[in-house]
Amino acid sequence: MNGEGAGMISKAAWLLQEGRVVRISDVMYYVKGRKNRHIVRVEGDKLTCTCPGFKERGVCSHVIAVSTLIKLEGRRELLDELLRARIERELRAYMKRA
Numbered sequence: 001m002n003g004e005g006a007g008m009i010s011k012a013a014w015l016l017q018e019g020r021v022v023r024i025s026d027v028m029y030y031v032k033g034r035k036n037r038h039i040v041r042v043e044g045d046k047l048t049c050t051c052p053g054f055k056e057r058g059v060c061s062h063v064i065a066v067s068t069l070i071k072l073e074g075r076r077e078l079l080d081e082l083l084r085a086r087i088e089r090e091l092r093a094y095m096k097r098a
């Protein structure tokens with residue numbers, strides 16, 4: 001990976017750590033950078049950003065931050081599902097005993 005790519009990833013991590021990535025809807029996220037604010041749109045499995053860096057390179061720290069957040073949210077949903085399944089199982093076992 002080149003230096004620019006590593007810089008983008010550490011900036012994306014910083015945006016997430018600082019809570020600067022805000023979900024507006026399923027297809028829109030708001031990213032508050034150090035100086036500017038940007039909107040990241042989700043179009044299918046593609047992400048686009050309003051910043052000049054994205055226009056230039058087709059990738060930026062904002063889309064990396066949003067795609068990471070989406071992956072984390074996916075994992076949280078999975079965790080909820082596992083928890084729900086466990087609660088249902090325990091409830092069924094409890095009903096049998098009662």
Ligand SMILES: [Zn+2]
Pocket residue numbers: 038049050051052053054060061062063
């Ligand atoms: Zn951007």
